[in-house]
Amino acid sequence: VSAASELAFIKEPNDVIAVRDRPLMLDCQVEGEGPISITWRRNGVPVETGRRAAVLANGTLLIRNFSKRRESNETDAGEYDCAAQNRYGMLISRKARVQLASLPKFLSHPQSVTVDEGGVARLTCQVNGIPEANITWQRDRRPLTTDDP
Numbered sequence: 001v002s003a004a005s006e007l008a009f010i011k012e013p014n015d016v017i018a019v020r021d022r023p024l025m026l027d028c029q030v031e032g033e034g035p036i037s038i039t040w041r042r043n044g045v046p047v048e049t050g051r052r053a054a055v056l057a058n059g060t061l062l063i064r065n066f067s068k069r070r071e072s073n074e075t076d077a078g079e080y081d082c083a084a085q086n087r088y089g090m091l092i093s094r095k096a097r098v099q100l101a102s103l104p105k106f107l108s109h110p111q112s113v114t115v116d117e118g119g120v121a122r123l124t125c126q127v128n129g130i131p132e133a134n135i136t137w138q139r140d141r142r143p144l145t146t147d148d149p
Contacts, residue, residue: 104129
């Protein structure tokens with residue numbers, strides 16, 4: 001077995017945040033002696049190719065319309081990996097976590113407080129979203145900064 005026959009990844013899939021009803025591509029490019037077959041798994045289960053998903057000639061997985069069906073709670077989100085195989089063996093990529101982008105949802109809102117002059121007021125706010133929300137505060141509709149005492 002020569003070094004040229006060994007499989008090696010040129011590109012492996014990366015963690016990504018996907019947008020509903022948009023295409024998603026996950027990389028899996030391999031070098032080694034051909035023919036090389038590339039297969040994909042989501043959460044350890046082979047990804048079905050056909051109308052919804054395809055493996056491109058370079059090994060990239062294309063999901064044509066990334067989705068989450070509310071009624072059945074089925075989703076394309078999960079952990080993906082690709083496997084490359086030639087006659088000398090198989091190589092499995094790292095796992096890539098694919099999450100569905102979601103709008104931020106407030107878990108808790110700031111509550112009104114009464115504070116003595118010179119006292120400290122603590123206002124809290126919890127937000128959940130993918131990707132993580134960027135939280136900013138305003139006072140009288142003007143941005144507050146941490147530079148402002």
